[in-house]
Amino acid sequence: MSTAPLSGPLWAARNWSADEGAGSIHDDDTATSLGFRGGTVAGDIHMNQFPPVLVEVFGAEWFERGNLSLNFKNATIDQERVQVFVQPPAPGATQTTVWMEREDGLLVCKGTAALGDHSQSALRSIDLRPCDPSQLRILHRLQAGLSLGTYEVFASPDKQYERFDKNLISDPLPWYRDSSPWGEPVAAPCTLIEFLWGYPMQGLRPFVGDSVGLFGAIEVGHTHGPFLLNRRYRLESRVVCVGQSPQTEYVWYDTDAFNESGELVASMRMQSRAMKASSPAYAEG
Numbered sequence: 001m002s003t004a005p006l007s008g009p010l011w012a013a014r015n016w017s018a019d020e021g022a023g024s025i026h027d028d029d030t031a032t033s034l035g036f037r038g039g040t041v042a043g044d045i046h047m048n049q050f051p052p053v054l055v056e057v058f059g060a061e062w063f064e065r066g067n068l069s070l071n072f073k074n075a076t077i078d079q080e081r082v083q084v085f086v087q088p089p090a091p092g093a094t095q096t097t098v099w100m101e102r103e104d105g106l107l108v109c110k111g112t113a114a115l116g117d118h119s120q121s122a123l124r125s126i127d128l129r130p131c132d133p134s135q136l137r138i139l140h141r142l143q144a145g146l147s148l149g150t151y152e153v154f155a156s157p158d159k160q161y162e163r164f165d166k167n168l169i170s171d172p173l174p175w176y177r178d179s180s181p182w183g184e185p186v187a188a189p190c191t192l193i194e195f196l197w198g199y200p201m202q203g204l205r206p207f208v209g210d211s212v213g214l215f216g217a218i219e220v221g222h223t224h225g226p227f228l229l230n231r232r233y234r235l236e237s238r239v240v241c242v243g244q245s246p247q248t249e250y251v252w253y254d255t256d257a258f259n260e261s262g263e264l265v266a267s268m269r270m271q272s273r274a275m276k277a278s279s280p281a282y283a284e285g
Helices: 028-033 043-047 051-058 158-165 189-198 201-208
Strands: 066-072 081-086 095-102 107-115 147-154 213-222 232-244 248-258 264-275
Touching (some): 043 066, 043 189, 043 213, 051 066, 051 081, 051 107, 189 213, 189 232, 189 248, 201 248
Antiparallel strands (some): 066 107, 147 232, 248 264
16 A cells, blocks of 8 residues: 655745846746746745655755755746645655645656665666757757866855745745754755855856756755855866757756865756757757
């Protein structure tokens, strides 16, 4: 007999990136011109709803050695209500299936969560086969192994505190604002991703050009976690694979965060998509 999945509350996720303006997939006019129903809610915002249920399944240790690996299937727009589900792990298992549905049952994302070994996660189990660079018009200058930079950063809590206080973080844990079992507040998934994605974008942006981008898949994992705020980290990022689908070109890249002792604290694997229809490189068909 299968065990019923655990679930979190329905939550109206907010498109807090809408103010990025024209040219962003989170902008209503830009998104609708590309066939979306409106400005999309970023995938990292949806990831915030998983930790409360993952802590219920794996304990607080999930922030120390846990993993969340998601493929995004359907975009949502501002204040659409969504809910996360986690299948309880089989006896002896350390990885399980997770997903998110819109209130009407539409699948938003699906993947895995784990404690300990991350090597068999949803995104690390994909056979990443690069395409011939000559087939690409936007990302043709990217290649596997290319460094997207090394960055020394301070994990300021200010933005996370502001979002917490405005009730913008979907299903927030008190550890995001107050002290945690590890002392300092822990980074919510959106905050962790803003560091591990945002800084490498400085290295990636020259290769993307004027195309509109969106997240296709995201994985966050902790090795010697948690990723605590008010701490300094060294970020290292590199390209894993470059390819294309009928509507997008995409790049997979990894970013690792190391603490001041040189220990690997957290990692991110990202699939960043560039919409072909938005790029001058495809303007003439």
